[in-house]
Structures are given as structure tokens and as C-alpha cells.
Amino acid sequence: SDVCSSDLFPSHDTNGTTCNARIIKLLREFKNLRIMFSMESVGKYNDYMRYPSNWQNIEKNINQFKTLNNAYFYINTVVQNLNILYLEPLIEFAHTNTIFLNFSRLINPSYLELDNLPVDVLKKSYEKLIKIDKKKFIHTKNIYEIINYLEKIIKNFKLNQNKFDMFKNMIKKRDQYRKISIADYMPEIYNIL
Secondary structure, eight states, X not given: OEEEOOSSOOEEEEOSSOOOHHHHHHHHTSSSEEEEEEOSOXXXXXXXXXXXXXXXXXXXXXXXXXXXXXXXXXXXXXXXXXXXXXXXXXXXXXXXTTOEEEEEEOOSSGGGSTTSSOHHHHHHHHHXXXXXXXXXXXXXXXXXXXXXXXHHXXXXXXXXXXXXXXXXXXXXXXXXXXXXXXXXXOHHHHTTO
């Protein structure tokens, strides 16, 4: 985590894995501060995507950061094929904790792009997103762009088998290296592999 300062709004970018009294003391020295949490989901979904992080630790650290009275908080999330099914709990977390949530769509690597999933999974993702209470989108940026993009992909769907094979191979290698299984974290994704 780097503390980047500018004359107007110093910022602290963090994945939430580290927070201690020294960091909090340092951050209290600023008049106005922006703290951006970089995260793709919550709970076990976070633990898989941000391995070897631990969601309980991250949630505890976020609560420590939130004791700063001089800070504005937001979450930046890169939406990709690994987290598209699991945005709802992140939206709920941001809404419950009154933290602004910004979504951006992953562009590279191509095997992690949104369109690199079977159409049934994309439809399920779309259905989950459109069922979320719209009040929870009040402090969420780009969610409708993600929903509209999903709708477009579904209407014009054509799976690129080579790219999908790259995705499956990457998951297999990643799990072997980490000595874990995506089945324990993201069973819906495991079932399509």
C-alpha cells in the first residue's frame, strides 16, 4: 500500500490486507484523504481471487480505516469472468457500510474477460444483477454499464473456445500451484470447467 499525496486530496490505495496503528496514525495527519479499497468481491470469493488474503482480516481492517474522520472511502472493482456471479454480496457490503462502489470492466488478459463464460452463466449473472434492489445502486458507479454489456453479450453470444480453454487451463494451473480448488470457493465456476 502506497500513500500517494497531492496538494488537494492525498490518497491511500489498499487491498485491505494490511492496517495497523502506525498506518492509522500516519493517515490521521492529513486534512482530507481518499482511501480506495481495491477488491473484486467479499468472503470466500475474495479469498480465491486475492489468494492468500483472508476476508475476515480485510473486513476488520476496513473497519479500522473507517475510524478515520478525515477520509472518504470507496471501493474499486474490476469486473471479470471470475467475479461476475459474485457482485451481489459486494454491492450489499458497500451499501451496508456506506462505501461508494466503482465498477470497471476488465479488458486484459482476454481469458478473464466477461464474454469468456458459457451463455448460461452469463444469463445467471445478468438475472442476479437485475434483481438487486436499485436503492443499493445509489452509491454505485458503472453498474448499469456492466448490466447493459452483459445483455449485449448474451444477445450476440458466441463462445471463443480457444480463449475458454486458456481460462480453464489457467484455473487448473493456479489451483495446482496454490494447492486449493476453485470448487471450494466458486462452485458455479467449477461446474463449468
